[in-house]
Amino acid sequence: MSVHTPIETRPGLPRWAVGLTVFVLLVGGVYAASNVSGTNPPILGEPSAGASGAVSAGAALALINKVSPSCTTCHGPDLAGQATFPSLHGLQNGPTVDNLKQLAKDHPNDWMNIWIAGTDPAVSDPAMRKGMPAFGGPPNNLTPDQIETIVRYLLTLK
């Protein structure tokens, strides 16, 4: 073990440090004072790591709210289902509705991606989709990456 030698410190506080601190506090204070009233947008992800736009729940929620019609319009504000529209919770073990059982059997890894995109001929029949938009096509044109973001989020809903 090395000998303990404390690190020496010069006492005192330079004046410029006080000036800099006051200046920064003033700038921040002016910003806060001029942004008192308004409404925040829906949460869009975490500044520190939601960078890719495709990894965070915030990014998924942003997509869910952004597409037209929004997922919550039909499936309810908590995506727990409403009226004839099924719940999007508990999809970890497969679909909860009969018209998707065969799709899940044929594509166990990515049946949700195919269903949300709706551009695959196997699931593009309007009668089978029962009003579900094909989000991979116009006007939303979600990319496979964006759909994967939504799928990952939906799989977390227990």
Added chain:
Amino acid sequence: MTRKLRPYDEPPKARRSLLPTAPDSAATLFLAVAILWLVAATGIGALAQMQRAFPDLLKASLQVPLGPGITLLVTPATTTPAFVDALIFGWLSNAAFAAVCFITPRLTGTRLATDRMATFSLLAWNAAIAGGVALLYVKGASGTAALAEFPLPVKGLALVGLLGVNAVFWRTALMARGDRYISLFYFGIALLALLGLMALSTVPAVISLGATNDQVLYAFYARAVATYWVLGASLATLYYLVPRVARNPLYSGGLAWLGFVGWLGFAGLSAIGALVDPSVPYAVTSLGTAGTLWLLAPTFLAVANLLGTIRGRWSLILSTGTLSFSVVSLAFIAATPLLESVGALRSVQAWTAGTTWPMGVLVFSALGGATFAYYAFADHALPRALHRAWSESILSDVVLWATFVGTALAGFAMLAGGLVAGSLISQGAAPDEVADAIRWIQLASAAGLGLASLGALALLVNAFLMYTAAPLIELSVPSSIPTSATTSAAAGQ
């Protein structure tokens, strides 16, 4: 009478144990594991950026025959969080724990309390992080909130490891007598903050708060991890290294305390700025954004204090070593809050949300500021822990320049990509058009992370060569050069 020594009479040759002997064994182990994590993290990061540039070519989905529905996915949606988690929890956290174990005894003049506890913490923490990162690739096994994706059992194991490190630190720090140096305060708050935040991130798994409240909580958590843990532990390490290596007293004790108090308050306030949701009052979010602006002050004060400490020793930064790594770290640390402040403004946030801008800021913060602080720490600590000298090869230069150029390239490319994508999205461009427009920028960021990975690999090889082939040396703790009567010998005053 003399007797010829027969072979079987010879005393056994001294064998080097695989693990270095105490008191620095815990620090060495944490650092060795951290370097492995850095190689992995930068490699995964480069892969993630390549996947973003060529999503169709580099996407893998693998059905594992372990049970029904177990699918491994290697897509940007899994590799990007794996990169961030491996970087923050794998590399930076292990390196910070190593710094805690190495620096605390030297500042308190006591041995590290409970070496076994430190080793146990290392096992628990790394088992949790490795398991958590692996589960990110299993479809449906992890959450999607940034830095909080791990399932509850994994977080529980990580909390056990974190409790152990906290116990080791506080027992050692509280045993000290007399004045305590500023690094100990930064370490103490940073460790407690990470423990509290990690516990906070488990709340949504235990109590149902609703989907939106969960995301609000996670947003606070992720931002606070960056401000309290990543920034705090880096500054603690640099406050120890720079005066030690420059052999100057710390430039100003008052500056150090003003910076510390500012960081303590504004780091938390800045995290409130991440609560961007209609459920949070607008004025509260604005105050949080102001907190991000205010965080500029303590960060700049700390950087200025440490640069002032190098006065008269500037020639030391011309050669690759602890001080040159520290100066690069300070440059990135100074740049980060500027970028964060700009990005926190509502108009900019609306422009860059969902783009690569925040990831660019993260690269500057974590792969720039914090990583170079721990490079400086490794450069200083490994020779003292292993009693061996660094090799005279070019590997140290490769570590410095490959990581510096790679981090700058990746960071600037991601910031530029974010601005371009934000501009195109605001003009109503389709996702495919945006992807095409920023493909070359994404390739540049992949190349940058690849270079950083090369730097990490060079550090790993250099450390391995030191352990296996370098001659034994003994380094003493440098004493400060006598200075004027105004110098206070009591650190931290």
